[in-house]
Amino acid sequence: MAAIGLSLQSQRVTTGPNTGPAELGARGHATMMPSMDGEVDHVKNGFNPSALLTDFDAGKISTLPNGQILHEYTFVVKNQMIEVMPGLEFAAWTYNGRIPGPTIRVNEGDRVRVELLNASDHAHSIHFHGVHPGNMDGVFDARSGVVAPSGKYVYEFDAEPFGLHLYHCHTAPLAKHIAKGLYGAFIVDPKGGRPKVDRELIMVMSGFDVDFDGKNDFYQVNGIPFHYDHKKNPIKLKVGELVRVYLVNTLEYDPVNSFHLHANFFQYYPTGTSLTPSEFTDTVALMQGQRGILEFSYRYPGLYMFHAHKTEFAELGWTGVFEVEA
Numbered sequence: 001m002a003a004i005g006l007s008l009q010s011q012r013v014t015t016g017p018n019t020g021p022a023e024l025g026a027r028g029h030a031t032m033m034p035s036m037d038g039e040v041d042h043v044k045n046g047f048n049p050s051a052l053l054t055d056f057d058a059g060k061i062s063t064l065p066n067g068q069i070l071h072e073y074t075f076v077v078k079n080q081m082i083e084v085m086p087g088l089e090f091a092a093w094t095y096n097g098r099i100p101g102p103t104i105r106v107n108e109g110d111r112v113r114v115e116l117l118n119a120s121d122h123a124h125s126i127h128f129h130g131v132h133p134g135n136m137d138g139v140f141d142a143r144s145g146v147v148a149p150s151g152k153y154v155y156e157f158d159a160e161p162f163g164l165h166l167y168h169c170h171t172a173p174l175a176k177h178i179a180k181g182l183y184g185a186f187i188v189d190p191k192g193g194r195p196k197v198d199r200e201l202i203m204v205m206s207g208f209d210v211d212f213d214g215k216n217d218f219y220q221v222n223g224i225p226f227h228y229d230h231k232k233n234p235i236k237l238k239v240g241e242l243v244r245v246y247l248v249n250t251l252e253y254d255p256v257n258s259f260h261l262h263a264n265f266f267q268y269y270p271t272g273t274s275l276t277p278s279e280f281t282d283t284v285a286l287m288q289g290q291r292g293i294l295e296f297s298y299r300y301p302g303l304y305m306f307h308a309h310k311t312e313f314a315e316l317g318w319t320g321v322f323e324v325e326a
């Protein structure tokens with residue numbers, strides 16, 4: 001965390017006219033916290049994390065001559081100002097105008113075709129996790145899917161293996177390209193699907209380095225810090241409902257992220273590549289690129305936090321609440 005940078009930002013986002021940076025710094029960590037009150041302008045941002053929770057995207061579906069199901073997507077990458085905290089804008093790079101990018105969801109063995117149009121002023125790519133040929137990997141040059149400004153590329157491959165995966169830009173400097181917002185979830189369902197649950201949610205964990213010093217100033221799921229706070233937009237559940245969370249860690253700069261569920265335990269399926277859970281727990285730690293599927297239900301009504309079990313991350317935005325109703 002960048003203390004100096006954050007105190008300067010805090011002056012802009014939360015404090016009254018008589019508060020200067022020196023005073024903020026002297027008042028310590030708690031008052032350096034940006035305000036949790038108020039909402040960012042979701043309409044201007046072009047996306048709302050409450051909607052992203054369930055925004056699974058199968059693309060344009062058709063059937064190929066060989067009988068295979070084809071899912072077609074168009075991704076546009078562009079420079080975009082995102083209001084990440086009330087009054088604080090961040091010079092982001094986005095896929096299709098949102099952070100995280102679209103949640104691609106297909107079945108194992110389906111064909112995936114993603115056309116990337118580069119409307120920004122830097123070269124970008126999409127690097128998918130999963131199994132595919134080298135020229136679909138989005139890493140080295142124009143022949144493997146690195147796209148110059150105004151250029152385009154089509155990534156196409158069969159979706160495998162089933163599980164929870166991710167995609168992100170893989171253009172140098174890599175950390176910056178990811179941290180500015182170029183990442184998203186890629187779900188490959190097993191043939192026949194996973195067992196039915198009552199509710200499915202996607203959560204992509206990341207951070208924002210708003211002063212560009214190579215350290216995160218805010219942490220969040222689905223793009224906006226503190227969004228799912230109990231005073232803002234808690235996630236409503238019902239007692240007894242079986243909930244499945246697709247959890248992806250794309251956090252840059254910090255080596256480890258985590259997820260902790262309050263007053264409950266969940267079945268955990270690392271990478272989602274098995275239908276048998278490997279752990280029954282209330283906390284998981286994930287390095288960048290790691291992901292897993294959580295399943296749980298609440299026995300009692302109430303407000304229950306979920307957050308990074310790293311206090312600093314939670315206090316800087318990676319926190320939310322399930323509001324469980326009877």
Ligand SMILES: [Cu+2]
Nearest residue numbers: 124169171177
């Ligand atoms: Cu990039």
